[in-house]
Amino acid sequence: MTDDPKAYTVGFRRPPEHSRFKPGQSGNPAGRKNRRKMREAEIVAMVRDEPIEIMLKGKKVKVSMFEATLRRTYQCVLTKGSVRELEKLLELCAKFGALPADFQAEEARRGAESVMQKIRTIFDRTVPDDDEDVVLV
Incomplete structure (x- = not known):
């Protein structure tokens, strides 16, 4: 080995000079990808x-957090008669389409009435009242 820097030997852990990283240059310029943020x-x-584990009929059962919350809400409504909890429960049931049949029937009735009212309004605007103006072809 000589002290001459030009007499550089290529070998283990000694890459050729032309393929070395330049000063200030990273070996991974793109870097590690950022973790996707959850919405x-x-x-x-x-x-x-x-x-999560809950006690159901004396046994430990694994259920989803949603089911455990729903069961707890039912329990509060039935034992305490909490109006606030009842409102939450009915809101959850309506959101996920699990309303009792009588609530669904009343809601359907109200929806049908509003649709019929809209149809009547459109019909009244588009069809003339007096039959004399209408000419049948």
Whole structure:
């Protein structure tokens, strides 16, 4: 080996000079990819679906967080008669399409009445009242 810097030997841990990183240059210029940030809906879904253990009929059972919350809300409504809890429960049931049949029937009746009212309004605007103006072809 000589002290001459031009007499550089290529070998183990001694790459050729032309392929070395230049000063200030990284070996991975793009860097590690950033972790994708979770949206609020994804976080809520993840927590909602997380399994937890509860006591059900004297046995430990794994259920989703959502089911445990729903069971607890039912329990509060039935034992305490809490109006606030009842409102939450009915809101959850309506949101997920699990309303009792009588609530669904009343809601359907109200929806049908509003649709019929809209149809009457459109009909009244488009069809003339007096038959004399209408010419049949």
